[in-house]
Amino acid sequence: MPSLTDPWTLAAVEIPNRVTLAPLAGIGNWFVRLQARRHGAGLVVSEMVSSYGVHYGNERTCTELLRIHPEEHPMAIQLFGSDPAVMASAAERVAEAGADIIDLNMGCPVPKVCKTGAGAALLRDHDLAVELAKAARRGSGLPVTVKLRTGLKPGDEDGFALAHRLVEDAGVAGLAIHPRHASQQHKGTPDYALAARLVDELPVPITISGGLHDAATIRDVFDQTGAAAVMLARGSLGNPWLFAQALGLREDEPATGEIVDELQWVMDQAEDHMGSERAGRYLRKFYPWYVARLGGGKAFQDTLQRAEGIDEARSALARFAVPMPA
Numbered sequence: 001m002p003s004l005t006d007p008w009t010l011a012a013v014e015i016p017n018r019v020t021l022a023p024l025a026g027i028g029n030w031f032v033r034l035q036a037r038r039h040g041a042g043l044v045v046s047e048m049v050s051s052y053g054v055h056y057g058n059e060r061t062c063t064e065l066l067r068i069h070p071e072e073h074p075m076a077i078q079l080f081g082s083d084p085a086v087m088a089s090a091a092e093r094v095a096e097a098g099a100d101i102i103d104l105n106m107g108c109p110v111p112k113v114c115k116t117g118a119g120a121a122l123l124r125d126h127d128l129a130v131e132l133a134k135a136a137r138r139g140s141g142l143p144v145t146v147k148l149r150t151g152l153k154p155g156d157e158d159g160f161a162l163a164h165r166l167v168e169d170a171g172v173a174g175l176a177i178h179p180r181h182a183s184q185q186h187k188g189t190p191d192y193a194l195a196a197r198l199v200d201e202l203p204v205p206i207t208i209s210g211g212l213h214d215a216a217t218i219r220d221v222f223d224q225t226g227a228a229a230v231m232l233a234r235g236s237l238g239n240p241w242l243f244a245q246a247l248g249l250r251e252d253e254p255a256t257g258e259i260v261d262e263l264q265w266v267m268d269q270a271e272d273h274m275g276s277e278r279a280g281r282y283l284r285k286f287y288p289w290y291v292a293r294l295g296g297g298k299a300f301q302d303t304l305q306r307a308e309g310i311d312e313a314r315s316a317l318a319r320f321a322v323p324m325p326a
């Protein structure tokens, strides 16, 4: 039985261990991925990126979402879309940007995505899903993986039939399964038994996503399902230490100084990525994760949320780390 620390391969891509970072929309940019790699993740996947945005050369999509740090490899860019020609063109551009793998989103339940025929809508349009996967392979020349759900509603097993077709007809290199139905969004207990069935049925590596929020659960689900790898999502938000804990590289929780240093690192990278003012706003969704872990109070959180730019947020963090003498 493999261990989470064992290497594996996705097509020809060598991955040093079996703990991976999930795609997280609005969050999984290069520095969040680099952070996960620094803390041990074997593979990191980008937030979902619109194939249309890439194909039509949308500036922010191409400069910010396709930005890849040299030290984050192996990494995958996740694309979503519903037009094979556009997908092939976007995949070509993603390969030029330096991705090692292209992942396709066939599980996003958000209406804005589904009503265009992309994301979880593809669970019901298998012919189109196969064409999209073939187009991504053709356009990029890279291994293509797909992240999908078991179905749209409880009782549906569309995800199973689609998974078979993606492997058998489109030649995808691997799949990530989030065994909650799209109608559950991210709530409820994932059905790991369904995921284990997919692992049994298919010859490609299957990665499990869903409910993996602590090291004991991660190891248990990995063993129970026989999956090739696990994918950490909400459990890793503001908690990159979970990668090392899952890999058995550490057991303890981070000390205050480590958390402060980590948040400072995040602030530095965000400023590099988008400048002080935008970074100040962008990190507002990140602060609550770190403040909770630091045991910081409402006043500290409010100051971070109100900070005009990164310098103001840095000062608030410095005051928290070394309180002024009374």
Ligand SMILES: Cc1cc2nc3c(=O)[nH]c(=O)nc-3n(C[C@H](O)[C@H](O)[C@H](O)COP(=O)(O)O)c2cc1C
Pocket (backbone or CB within 6 Å): 022, 023, 024, 025, 026, 046, 047, 048, 078, 105, 106, 107, 108, 147, 178, 186, 209, 210, 211, 212, 213, 231, 232, 233, 234, 235
């Ligand atoms: C804020 C947020 C953003 C997400 N964005 C994406 C995405 O861009 N692509 C995707 O395939 N899944 C996305 N997901 C789903 C996660 O990758 C993951 O499958 C899901 O959260 C279940 O794992 P968890 O229970 O450990 O959080 C997102 C989930 C959350 C909470």
